[in-house]
Amino acid sequence: MSEVTTATKNKKIPVISISRKIIQFLSFFVINYAILEWIFNADFSILDNYARVLPFLHSANSAWTQGAGLLEYSFYMIATGRIPYLFVGILGLLGLFSGRIFCGWVCPTGFMQDLFGGLGGDSRLSLEADQFLKKVKSFFLIVLLFLFTLILIFFKTDPDLHQQWLESLGSMAYNALEPISMSEFLFVTLPNIITTAVDNGGSLTGIFGGTFKTIIFVIYVLIIIASAVYPRFYCKYMCPYAATIKVFSNYSFLKLQRMPTRCPGRKECGVCEQICPMQIRILEEPFSGFTGDGECTLCLDCMQQCPHDAIKWKFGFN
Ligand code: SF4
Ligand code: SF4
Structure with missing residues (x-):
């Protein structure tokens, strides 16, 4: 039987996976709508206000979206002395009512990983390694939250110290997720490196922008290779959006x-x-x-x- x-x-016919791929593909272009503007020579600036608050881990530095995700904005608000009640509330409601359907059907970084995974890799880590690494993304988030809570406290109690911390954190103070955001790498860093290399006539000299950024580049290349071998490697083990929304999606209605x-x-x-x-x-x-x-x-x-x-x-x- x-x-x-x-x-x-x-x-x-695998209707579900075909539908999912179509939705992921369309979402990729809608979220990165500047690509559509470029292809069709159109003006979609009307989307600016919406793209800025999409619940997507997106860098404020991306020229393709002209906006940043809820989590990026939340950290930015904390760094500048405000508590992001509204954004955290939206993230919580999304997780409680729709689980992580955004990760599976919409997120462009997830879509890119599915494409890398489509190269044929379907390996699994051991159960112990998988369980341990799944905690790593929560660890990154807790460290960031701790750091930014301190900054918020300094904002309220000692403005000079607050300013010193912001200065020592550099660009990370206003873009906290930069080093751990695959979106930042795929949609900001990588295009910048490629265009710089093209402008340099193919020379690789100085295109990474310093030792720290070179290390980040190498780490992300390794993550992409890992995503081609282990499905959704970044989502499972590193993504700060996943670490945040899983707190709520664990109790999801859906x-x-x-x-x-x-x-x-x-x-x-x-x-x-x-x-x-x-x-x-x-x-x-x-x-x-x-x-x-x-x-x-x-x-x-x-x-x-x-x-x-x-x-x-x-x-x-x-
Ligand atoms: S695929 Fe999983 S849920 Fe379905 S019958 Fe097999 S073991 Fe059970
Ligand atoms: S993530 Fe796993 S458990 Fe969830 S829908 Fe996909 S295959 Fe099923």
């Missing part, structure tokens, strides 16, 4: 559930766990609904590939 179901399922009457378990099947790009231990999650500790991006690969149609949507906070 299960073989018949498997064969039938495998013949289905999630998935697994039907106990249909799923024969890991020994007889286990397809879902083998294909999950976020390496979620789906079969150890509760039947009543799961978010994989807030890591599930609702890409729906597991739902599409499940040979027994055992994975369904679940709406509800419990």
